[in-house]
Each structure stands twice: as C-alpha cells, then as structure tokens.
Amino acid sequence: MRYCKKCAMPDTRPSSIFSEDGVCQSCRNYEKRKTINWDERKKELIKMCDKYRRKDGFYDCVIPVSGGKDSHFLVYTIKEKMGMNPLLITVGDPFTKTDAGLKNFRNLGDVFDCDHILFNLSIDLFRRVTRIAFEEFGEPLRFVEAAIYTVPMKMGMKMGIPLVVFGENSAYEYGSTDEQNYSATEYILRIFKAINVDYWLQRGVSIKEVNAIIPPTEQELKENKVEVIFMSYFSPWSSTQHLEIAKRYGFRDLAHEWKREGCIEDFEQIDSIAYMVHLWMKYPKFGFQRVSDIVSRRVREGELSLPEAKRLIMECDHKLDQRAMEDFINFLGYTPKQFWDIVEKFWNRNIFEKVDETWKLKNPVYKDLIESQKNG
Numbered sequence: 001m002r003y004c005k006k007c008a009m010p011d012t013r014p015s016s017i018f019s020e021d022g023v024c025q026s027c028r029n030y031e032k033r034k035t036i037n038w039d040e041r042k043k044e045l046i047k048m049c050d051k052y053r054r055k056d057g058f059y060d061c062v063i064p065v066s067g068g069k070d071s072h073f074l075v076y077t078i079k080e081k082m083g084m085n086p087l088l089i090t091v092g093d094p095f096t097k098t099d100a101g102l103k104n105f106r107n108l109g110d111v112f113d114c115d116h117i118l119f120n121l122s123i124d125l126f127r128r129v130t131r132i133a134f135e136e137f138g139e140p141l142r143f144v145e146a147a148i149y150t151v152p153m154k155m156g157m158k159m160g161i162p163l164v165v166f167g168e169n170s171a172y173e174y175g176s177t178d179e180q181n182y183s184a185t186e187y188i189l190r191i192f193k194a195i196n197v198d199y200w201l202q203r204g205v206s207i208k209e210v211n212a213i214i215p216p217t218e219q220e221l222k223e224n225k226v227e228v229i230f231m232s233y234f235s236p237w238s239s240t241q242h243l244e245i246a247k248r249y250g251f252r253d254l255a256h257e258w259k260r261e262g263c264i265e266d267f268e269q270i271d272s273i274a275y276m277v278h279l280w281m282k283y284p285k286f287g288f289q290r291v292s293d294i295v296s297r298r299v300r301e302g303e304l305s306l307p308e309a310k311r312l313i314m315e316c317d318h319k320l321d322q323r324a325m326e327d328f329i330n331f332l333g334y335t336p337k338q339f340w341d342i343v344e345k346f347w348n349r350n351i352f353e354k355v356d357e358t359w360k361l362k363n364p365v366y367k368d369l370i371e372s373q374k375n376g
C-alpha cells in the first residue's frame, strides 16, 4: 500500500493511477485546473444551454439530484444562472432520514421553484438486493447506485428531454482517468456496460423487479439524441464553495443534530443514516474511507497540511458510526454479530494484519506519527 506523497491518498483506490514519483492522478488533475480557461468553459456551458433551451415551456434538461449541497449548487447554476427549466429527479433509498436531509430535499425544489420527482424502489426489493450486495461484495448499495444513473436517463429520454446534467465526474476528480471530456455520454455508457442485470436474476430477483437498473442502450441514446454533461467540466468543483452557495439557499448541515463518528465534517452525505455503512465498507477492503477522501481533497485545495491530514486519518478513518450501523442492521434484519461476521471476510489480508483481535493496517500513512509519539 503506497500513498500519494502530496495528498496521502492510497493506491488501493480502485483504478487509481500513480506517477513514477509517487503523485496520484487526482493531484495532477487538480494542478491542471490552473491551466484551464474557465471563462471559455463558462461560454461553452452557455452555448450548451442555448442549444437545449425550449421556448414552449417544457423541461429542457434533467438534473439527477440527491438534495445535498452539490445538488443545490447544480440547480442554482442551471436554473438561476443559466435560466433553464430543469426537471429534478431523485432515486431515493428507504433508510432512515436525518431531519436536515428531509428539509434539504424539500428545500431544493422549493427554493429554486422546480418540479421534483422522487423515485423509490420497492422497499422489499431494496432490502433483498442490499443484503445480497453487502454479503457478496461488501458494497451494500450496488443495486441502488446503478438505478441512480439509469432511472433519470431513461425518464428523461422517455419524456423527450435530451440533456442530462450530472454534477461531478468522480473518475476524473478522484484520479482514475486523466481525460476530461466535454461530453460525458461515453462515461455513462461505461457505467451502463458494468451493470450486470443477469447477476440479480440469478440470485432470485424477478424480471419484474429489475426495471430500474436496465440501462438504455447506446442505440436508444443515439436515436433520442441524449447528451450528458458533467458540471465539473464547466466549473472547478469545490465542496467549500458549493456549501457556501447551498447555505445561502437554505441548505442545512448536521451541526445541531448528529456528531458522526468516522467523519470530520457535517455536510457531506448527510441525508440517509445507514448510508455511512456503505461508505465505510471501503475501509476493510481498501484501507481507507471517507476521511481520507476528504482530507486529501482539502490538502489539494490548500486548506489542510499533510501532517494534519495524516493525524485526522489516524484518528477517524477506521471508525464506523454506531447509529449508522444500528440503522443498517435494523433495516436489513441482522444482529450485530451477524453484521461483523460478514464484515470479517472483507478485511483485505494484503494490507491488514490482526493484532490483539483488531485489524490494523500494516503500512498506515500515519506511521511516522506513531513513531514520533512512541519517541515522546
């Protein structure tokens, strides 16, 4: 397990690319921001919106949203700044919601005066597929995360709305590719190709239950002239800036509601309580989770020093929030012991070793901090 010498991101992140001198692609992509002419990109966005803006009053684009701060930023940009008439579509999960999450969801359509569709999977189906994906892949929300892409695309297409606006190109921002394209349709097609519908059918999910994850074909997208864009191509993606704008429009964080373990902020992924378990499952498999993601981004943005980042990773990255875990097991019907027995098989034996019944990273990024603590 190696770590980026600039931002502390490990190379165990799936499809991560490191240069010879030990710098991750994410850092290099971030550096490229300085050379991008963002005024030009803004003009490209205006041109794109002009191409799809309708005069008959019908929706001119679809925005898949969660209700979080990035969704607020997206709708703010497309509706307020670009003057478009978007249709918002959310694919929800039935885990218990936080108070802030419920208010933010409602606020999004309200403050920007947009129609907003909420698509919920059958709860019984959700429970079954989430258990399967947790037990087999340690990735509980695999099914619903496929639906997050397919449902808004298909709905938009069927309604004759060709433009779909996604937020962040996570492959580019998190450094598993160095290409940043104007059109994101290719990228979406790659996601669609990875959806394995047969897998679910072979595990007892009926043909009537897989509608939400059957992606549109390349042919259908072409025939309907569907165009997908990522806002992160047009505007430098920044969580602090998005938070500021979102708060101005009524977004609430978790500050007065829930202090989450294994988290160093209170405004990312805050709506669904058990969702934290999905994020945390990266830790046994890859040796890092949300805290590493966030501190490495802050280091890149110049808001945090590398030693401070390492300290936060040492303190928090391994922790799973108790309340999130309880919501997860209560919803899916596991006992705590059953939950931890399932997690047990996912600890990556190449990077972890068991010391006194606890899994410890063999080569943590904060190794030097432990050494210096030992030495006084």
Ligand SMILES: [Zn+2]
Pocket (backbone or CB within 6 Å): 004, 005, 006, 007, 008, 009, 023, 024, 025, 026, 027, 028, 296
């Ligand atoms: Zn890096």
